[in-house]
Amino acid sequence: EDNDDGDFGVAVETRTRTSRPPLYKVMLLNDDYTPMEFVVHVLERFFGMTHAEAFEIMLTVHKKGLAVVGVFSHEIAETKVTQVMDMARRHQHPLQCTMEKE
Numbered sequence: 001e002d003n004d005d006g007d008f009g010v011a012v013e014t015r016t017r018t019s020r021p022p023l024y025k026v027m028l029l030n031d032d033y034t035p036m037e038f039v040v041h042v043l044e045r046f047f048g049m050t051h052a053e054a055f056e057i058m059l060t061v062h063k064k065g066l067a068v069v070g071v072f073s074h075e076i077a078e079t080k081v082t083q084v085m086d087m088a089r090r091h092q093h094p095l096q097c098t099m100e101k102e
């Protein structure tokens with residue numbers, strides 16, 4: 001048959017660069033009323049810190065006004081903020097936790 005179209009069939013794949021999803025810093029803010037031990041407990045419970053790590057970060061927040069307590073995907077960061085804020089509200093402490101794009 002005379003139906004050869006001359007196509008060698010070489011596959012050409014283009015590689016499109018994909019960007020990594022943005023990361024979010026979760027921050028704890030200082031206040032004058034939330035007990036130090038409560039903050040330490042929150043850091044142990046929701047951020048997987050040891051007691052010593054949690055105590056150190058709590059003191060940093062207490063002295064400097066705020067500290068980054070972790071860096072996460074948007075969804076995980078939102079969950080952490082909600083968990084901390086719910087826990088603080090349940091105990092009637094004014095503790096504030098926020099997130100910010102890195």
Ligand code: TYC
Nearest residue numbers: 029030031034035036061062
């Ligand atoms: N400043 C508080 C106190 O003296 C302790 C504290 C630490 C509060 C960290 C909030 O994110 C915080 N009891």
